[in-house]
Amino acid sequence: MQINPKLIKTQFEKSLDKYNENASVQRIMAEKLISETAKLQTEFKNILELGSGAGLLTEKIAKSLKFDNYFANDLIEKSQNYVKNIVPDAMFYCGNAQKIKPSQKMDLIISNAMFQWFKKIDTDNYKNILNSGGLLAFSSFSPQNFKEIRELTGLTLEYKSVDELQYIFEKNFEVLHAEEFVHIMNFATPLELLAHMKNTGVNSLTTEHWTFREVKDFCDKYSKKFPKITLTYAPIIFICRKK
Helix, strand or coil, X not given: CCCCHHHHHHHHHHHHXXXXXXXXXXXXXXXXXXXXXXXXXXXXXXXXXXXXXXXXXXXXXXXXCXXXXXXXXXXXXXXXXXXXXXXXXXXXXXXXXXXXXXXXXXXXXXXXXXXXXXXXXXXXXXXXXXXXXXXEEEEEECCCCCHHHHHHHCCCCCCXXXXXXXXXXXXXXXXXXXXXXXXXXXXXXXXXXXXXXHHCCCCXXXXXXXXXXXXXXXXXXXXXXXXXCEEEECEEEEEXXXX
């Protein structure tokens, strides 16, 4: 499907204040990402966080890793308020994560639950802003993510598999860790599921504003096809080192 950056920004702006309390799977992903990164290295001069959002990953980085300088990026300007509440002297870059030009080279580029929004990942850009031997660590989602939504509506992002990510990065990076897992969430009703998606910004798959009838129709079809009202998350943890 065609990705609309303006829509993504709008939907995440709306959900930012509620994101951390609703993003339970993204929290698990952030914990795994930090845990695996810390096994490789815990001290860095310069760290760049991409897609800092409401500071969910920022907080875990600040507690688990040591650094001299912290840089953060997000499409949403308001994100810097969350980041600076955690790292007061952080430098913030607002804009597309694949187009920013930091003032210094990085030793760690890290990102949680954002790379799935990229139709094409620009590995050359990340290679250019990393110091030699620098780490790129991120979490994303595999093609099995939100399989219920895809089966019901046909809407899905162009999620990349672990094998595809390895192929994309192997030119410029040495892959150190690649892990995929599944986390299934259960909801009492389809309406509760829709609220969860809205509060985590992942309803950015469509520009349509559903009418009451359309919402009811979605809920009826979901209940019929998936009586247990589940939503499948399929996260990927990916860490590589610049060659």
